[in-house]
Each structure stands twice: as structure tokens, then as C-alpha cells.
Amino acid sequence: MAQPTTVTVASAPRVVCRRIRVRGQVQGVGFRPHVWRLARELGLVGWVRNDAQGVEIEAQGSLAAVDALVERLRREPPPLARIAVLETRNEAPEHRVAFVIEASRGGAVTTSVTPDTAVCPDCLHELFAPEDRRWRYPFINCTHCGTRYTITRSLPYDRPNTSMAAFVLCADCRREYESPTDRRFHAQPNACPVCGPRLRLCAPDGSVLDAGLDPLAAVVARLARGEIIAIKSVGGFHLACDARNAQAVARLRQRKQREEKPFAVLLANAASAQPFAHLHDAERAALESCERPIVLLRKRPGCDDTLPGVAPGLAWLGVMLPSAPLHHLLFHEAAGRPVGTAWLEAPQVAAFVMTSANPRGEPIVRGDDEALGRLAGIVDALLLHDRLIVTRCDDSVLRLADGVRQFVRRARGFTPRPIRLPHGGPSTLAFGGLLKNTVCFTRGDEAFVSQHVGDLDNAATCSALEETVERLSGLLRIEPERVACDRHPDFHSTRAAAAFAAQRRLPLTPVQHHHAHIAAVAAEHGLRRPLIGLALDGVGLGDDGLAWGGELLRVDGAAMRRLGHLRPLALPGGDRAALEPWRMAAAALHAMGRGDETARRFAAQPASARLGRLLERRLNAPHTSSAGRWFDAAAGLLGVKPVAAFEGQAAMLLEGLAESHGPAEPWTDGWTLSGNGQLDLLRTLERLADEADARRGAALFHATLAQALAEWAIGAARACGIGDVALGGGCWLNRVLSTRVQAQLRAAGLTVWQAAELPPNDGGLSLGQAWVVMNMREL
Secondary structure, three states: OOEEEOOOOOOOOOOOEEEEEEEOOOOOHHHHHHHHHHHOOOOOEEEEEOOEEEEEEEEEEEHHHHHHHHHHHHHHHOOOOEEEEEEEHHHHHOOOOOOOOOEEEEEOOOOOOOOOOOOHHHHHHOOOOOOOOOOOOOOOEEEOOOOOHHHOOOOOOOOHEHHHOOOOOHHHHHHHHHHOOOOOOOOOOOOOOOOOOOOEEOOOOEHHHHHHEEEHHHHHHHHHHOOOOEOOOOOEEEEEEEEOOOHHHHHHHHHOOOOOOOOEEEOOHHHHHHHOOOHHHHHHHHOOOOOOOEEEEOOOOHHHHOOOOOOOOOEEEEEEEOOOOOHHHHHHHHHHOOOHHHHOOOOOOOEEEEEEOOOHOOOOOHHHHHHHHOOOOOOOOOEEEEOOOOOOOOOOOOEEEEEEEEEEOOOOOOHHHHHHOOOOOOOOOEEEOOOOOOEEEOOOOEEEEEEOEOOOOHHHHHHHHHHHHHHHHHHHOOOEEEEEEEEOOOOOOHHHHHHHHHHOOOOOOEOOOOOOOHHHHHHOOOOOOOOOEEEEEEEEEEEOOOOEEEEEEEEEEEEEEEEEEEOEEOOOHHHHHHHHHHHHHHHHHEEEHHHHHHHHHHOOOOOOOHHHHHHHHHOOEEEOOOOOHHHHHHHHOOOOOHHHHHHHHHHHHHHHHHHHHHHOOOOOOEEEEEOOOEEHHHHHHHHHHHOOOOHHHHHHHHHHHHHHHHHHHHHHHHHHHOOEEEEEEEHOOHHHHHHHHHHHHHOOOOOEEEEEOOOOOHHHHHHHHHHHHHHOOHH
């Protein structure tokens, strides 16, 4: 008898629906079209949209397909996206027939704005293809590149909320903007020569120059003739001249009143930097990154002869590569307008000084009318355009030490990228310090540190601080619950914080300067355990009302205890001593009992004869434990720089001499340590006073100081039973010192932490202040 046949009918795959929430740098980076393409590829239905929290997705289909979408979003985000949080929850399936991109929604903002980024390879290909409709168009962009932060007025990041709202898309651009398959889908700055911003070249009085000529061609010709041109770029104006033209560079220095402070150089590509500077893989990667910072590179012999007056006397050259289409086009014009992109990798002869247009240390110029007013008498012509810059943002500056990034200044390309904190807390606004000012807002477990504001020693920069607070608060829609500031009552940032807090009836907490330095490192790295902190900088008001700056601390969140400090040195003439290293040398000689040598050693200084009397009588000679002043004393004794032209110059020159000399063995008897934790290196300065070779003296000073600091910190760590040491303060930008100290601390089994997302100098203070206040249980 035949057996019955069993027929198995396959059941339809179970349909699931999942709501996906993505937070982080996910707006303005092509995230929605990326999701749309993945969903269509996986056969899903549903929707994706922007809102105030980031990106929200509803995906419906088979379990395997929905899981694949989530996994691919984590593994394959768009090039500029940075996912901070990706959360999912199940929903009841609904009848849907397609996957669509929905209109943006508002709400309480918990997302942020993408930083400005350099031109992507696809846009570069179009920029230099004569048949392309955007050939040589200086405002080319797509969802993978271009301006973001500096043109955004509010969130969500949509065209009406940017300075591109004034430009109505032409039919071709609108077709790209509305097509999910196009890489310019919802690229908010999308434009072309027909409908977008345009360049114009003007005289300082505002009249149009070289009418009928391509403005870029006219600019390159004028630069070749030695003129100084103001160029409206991303985040503000640059002042440009031919970096190879000694007369043009000298004229720019004279007009900008910048005697010796180094300029940065704009080069076409990394290959063009090879004749001027040593370039390692990590430095090349930093130069070519989408953030396009200025990178400090070690000079090659002959650099100062080829680029006369650009970075005089220093061992490092600041180099940047094009961050905007306009910069690429300057080199394209100088190279004779080659076809294609092969020339972009070849060394180019052209080299341009490209320095911030910030006369007299004021904030960078951003508006056309502002440029015509503030830059009169400095420039010969101005290259303007009609796209507004909403937010000022200087170039970022960094250096690499053993392949590790160290910020000198954090701004364009990086701000307002948030720093993830180890835990949330009350929303806090911190106003930073006096020099290299930044402000910091916290929201939940994120910290938003502003772009570099500058030194608050002039009215314009003080106004820029308040403008930055208002702009960032409005953009991120953060209402602070607490306010933090430096402890020094005379800083403008402290007064601004007090006024802000009083107006809103918020608690105000002053935070000790060096506590904030170490707290910034702890916050960045998510450290919630006690640390030994080595805080070395120029100056900060101490808990005892005196000037600190060479501090050994125990830091645990909101708590700080001073374990020791460098021996205080007198500041003859007060703050003036910080810019006249010979005065610090005189103070050291006085402390050695050799004050009678001052008048002879520094006979060229008019005040040298009477300085000894001031020190004897302790008149206008307050004491400070500042590490920066010990560097100045060493530089003064070695005759490196009796009078500095800018803050930190003597220390920078001393570091360069030490690096050029090479490693030296420390004077093991060059310091003493007292029972109260005071580290005294006067013996080292005594030897430097008799050292004839400045290079050797600089190397020995660095080696001895590094050995002393390491042993100091190791002893404190063992005494306190702590295994972590944090390095904070601007002195840690000294690569020679930092490298040696870290090596010795690690050899002793300690874990060393330093700033990586922010500068170790006062540019990171605001984060440290905010972190201290967030960790206070009660106010």
C-alpha cells in the first residue's frame, strides 16, 4: 500500500518592527540617505528622519533584515558620521509599502552640529574636471564634506537654519538635493555657479578691483607681486602673502604688529612640505585628515632661508593643507590650471602665509563690513563672497609627540564635537580662564567645549566670549543649572560668569586653576578615581592667594589637595617679568647670592642696575611657583632670549635648542626636595649661569627638570597609594619635557594620562571647571 505524501508549506517570515534612535554626529553627514539605501537593499519598509535628538528610524521587515540594518549602521556609517549612541526598541508592525525619508522634526535638542570638514575626493574630482558644471567653483560641497558649524544658526541642521537660506536652489541643484540616490541629497550648503555664493575682489575702500577678471586669478597674480590679501575662508578671514617673499612677510609683520610670533604656511599637499620640514606618518595623517589642522613640524636645515621671516628662530614650522575649495583653487591657478587631479599629489612651488585676520590679538574677522573696517591699513585687497559666516572659528593647531596628538588650539574641524563624560550631571556652563579662553557647556554625559576664543586682554575678545556663550547656548539649546569660573576675581571670564549667574539666579562656583587643569584630563578620559596631578604652566591663582604654576596635586573629582610645589621665584617688576626672561635670570642670580652679576650680565637692559635693589627690598617682586618662569630663568641665564616678543617664546626657543642638541644626562644633584614637598632646582640654574653652550645648557636643563619631576611624582604616587598620574598645563606642550617625564613615570609602573581631545594649556580649563562642579554633591 502506497505511503501518503507529506507536503510542507513554508511559512512567511515573521515581520518585526523596530524603532532605532541614533545620537552623535549624525546630522549633515548624509545619514538619512545612507539609511534609506541600506533599507531598500535589505527589503525593509518604514522611515528615517532628523529631529532634535539626532536621527530616528523605524524599520519593518524580516528579523534577519532588521538585525542586519542595525549591525551595518554600527559597522558602516557615512564617512563623517560619529555614532555616540544607537538604541533600539520593538514596535507593533503596521501596514507600510516603502521606505521613505520624512521631514525633520523639532523638539528638545540633544544632538549637535557637525564640524566643518575639508573637501572630499569626489568633490575634488568635479572641481578640476573642465566638463563638470562645478569646475573651479569655490563653494563646492556634498554630504561628505564642506562647511557645517560655522554656517549653522540653529538645529535641526536644515538649509533654512543656515546662512545658505538666502540662496535659492536652481533646478539642477534642487534635483540633487531631493534625490536620495545622489550624494548631495539634503546637502544643506549645496550650490553651483548658477545659484550659489560668488567671489568678488575689493580694494580696502570696498570698491571692486580687476573687474572682468577671475577673482582667483587676480588674487594669485597680486600675491606673486608681493601684496597682502585678506581672504574670506571658513570661520573667518585669513591674511595671506607669498611665504617665499621676505619683503612681503616683513610687511605683513609690520602691518599686523606681529614682530616675531610664527606664521603658519598653507601648502598644496604633504609632498610640498618635504623641502621645509620632517614629516612622519602620523603627522602626514593629521595634515591630510578631514579636520585639516595646522600641524607643527620639525624644520629641515635651510627652511628659514627659503621661507624668510615666517617662523624665525623656532625649531618648528606650522603647516596646513587646503581646508576649503578656495584654497585648492589658489594652488590650481598658481600651477597653471592643470586638468584632472593628478597634480594634487605632486609637489607645488607655491607657498602662502595664511594667518588669522585678528589685528592686535582681537577675535578673527568674520564679516565683510567688519573686514573692510578692521583690516584697513593691513591689506592691499580683500577676496570676499556673499555667504555669511555665522560663527567665528580659528584654525586648529596641534603637534604630534611619539605619534600622540596634542592640541595647541582646538577650533575649526573639531568644534563643537562633544566630549563624552563618564557620567551625567547638572547642566553646567564653565567660563574658562583669562588666556586662550574657551567656554564649556555640559548636557547629560556630553561636554561641548567652544572653539578658541582668545586672550581676554582686549574689549573685542571679551565681547567675543559673551557672543560665544550666547551662540553655543542657543544652538545647543542648553539652559545651565550651574556656573563655574576661575578663582581669580579680576579675570574678565570670572566677572562674566558672575554676571551670567546673577542674572539667572544660578549658583556660581570658582574652581582653582590647577585643579581645573588636572580635572580636564580626568573628565576627558573618564577617570573617576584619585589621581596624582602634575600641573605646570605660567600662572594661576592658588588657594593661598599667591601665584601658582608648578604644582603637585592629589585630585579626586571635586576634591583637590596640594602635595607640593616648585620653589617660588621672585617676579621682579611683576607681570613684566613674564615677557622679559632676563628679569627671571636676575631673580635666580639673586636667590643664588650672585645678584651683583646682574648689571654686568644684562648691561643692555636699562633697568638691570636697579633691579638688584628691588629684589633686596622686595619691592614689586611677588613670588610664584610657576614652572613657566623657571623656563624663563634658564633661557635668560643662557642668553637665549632676554626679552620675549610673545608669551612662551623663550621656552619654545629653549625647547628647540634642547631638541637640536639631542638627549643629555641629567645633573642628578641638580635639585633638592624638602619635607613640605617643595622641589628646588636652584642648583641646576647655578650651573646654567656658568654654561657657555646654550644648546648643551638647554638639553641639560630639560633632562634634569624631567628627572626631578618624575621622581617627585613617583614619590607622591607611592606615598598616596595611587597608580595614575595626570599631566596638565601648557608646559606639557614641550615635547622634550613631556616625552622624558612620561617614559620615566611608565618605567616606574605608573599609568600616565594627558590631554588628547583638548589642549593641555588654558584652552582646556573650561572642561576641568565644569567637571569639578558636576562632581559637587551640593552647592
